[in-house]
Amino acid sequence: MSSVEIRLLNGDTHTIEGTVEEAEKKLSDAARSGQSRLAWFGELGSGTSIGINPAHVASLRISDTSR
Numbered sequence: 001m002s003s004v005e006i007r008l009l010n011g012d013t014h015t016i017e018g019t020v021e022e023a024e025k026k027l028s029d030a031a032r033s034g035q036s037r038l039a040w041f042g043e044l045g046s047g048t049s050i051g052i053n054p055a056h057v058a059s060l061r062i063s064d065t066s067r
Helices: 020-033
Strands: 003-008 013-017 039-042 049-052 057-062
Touching (some): 003 020, 020 057
Antiparallel strands (some): 039 049
16 A cells, blocks of 8 residues: 655644655645645545645655554
8 A cells, every 4th residue: 555644844744545646746736726725635544534735745755554
């Protein structure tokens, strides 16, 4: 299973299901749609939906799911 760690400017991290390319596209699409638009992802493990403001993202990286 592919997963991505999204690190926010405040230091919080969220591990989401999918590839870096998918996460980047969702964040980019949300950023182009307007200031208050969120990118929605499924959190790894729980599948809970999480909305992330693209303006608050500091980095994306491939997550090690073997931990």
